[in-house]
Amino acid sequence: MQINVAQLLKEPVGSSRKYQTDEIPDNDNINSIKGALVLVRTNRGLIVKGEMTASVVSLCSRCLKPITYQIDYEFEEEAFPSIDMSTGLSLPVEPESLVIDNTHTLDLSDMLVQYALLTIPIKPLCRPDCAGLCPQCGTNLNDSICQCSHKSADTQWLKLASLKKERGF
Ligand SMILES: [Zn+2]
Ligand SMILES: [Zn+2]
Structure with a gap:
């Protein structure tokens, strides 16, 4: 999911925007990611919060049958601009942080997948009593x-x- 945040970055601290996401990620284990996102302007960048549901394809860890199941997860991250809105000059960014690129686009696709992967159970079952x-x-x-x-x-x-x-x- 890509969001242009140019307008929000011009607004005062505390301003926010809500988004619905429904995307098919580029990942073999995840069919879809849906949920609600909120972006809040801070003095340094944006807080990104989300409540997501992902549909996961996997094999039952006991009987090896292919299964599809849902996982719910939440996250909160801060995103930092890579250029200054008013001057257009490059800003230093930490390599590990979420970065708003020089066209003011925030790409959340990787992050949505990474958080989903962290939530996937190690031993999924086709049913609890498999x-x-x-x-x-x-x-x-x-x-x-x-x-x-x-x-x-x-x-x-x-x-x-x-x-x-x-x-x-
Ligand atoms: Zn099973
Ligand atoms: Zn036997």
Whole structure:
């Protein structure tokens, strides 16, 4: 998402603008990013705040089925102009910060993706109780039961945990 902020930079500190974003980012794992953005003029630049929802494509970490799920995230960043509005002279900018370019355009696409990637769960599941794949024959245990024995460490641990609960440990 690119926003021309020339007008907002001419306005007094505290002035703000709201935007809706609905974009398809250039990222294989993210289908779309939607949400509301607000830009607020500060004495140094702009505060950018957003509440986003991204649609993520991934594989279930247990059964490897392709899944699509939504993540919600928020962010707040400060963006700094790279040239002075009144004089047109270049201003020093920190390499890590969000920069408004010399045509007064603020490009938020990378930032929207970076924050989305930080929010993606490490082990997404197709459903909370996904049974996963049989470690011996590879059968998807959500769809069918195979002939192998399924005393995985997980279920053993759960049994132990419920036993402890029953006995009041
Ligand atoms: Zn699954
Ligand atoms: Zn099996």
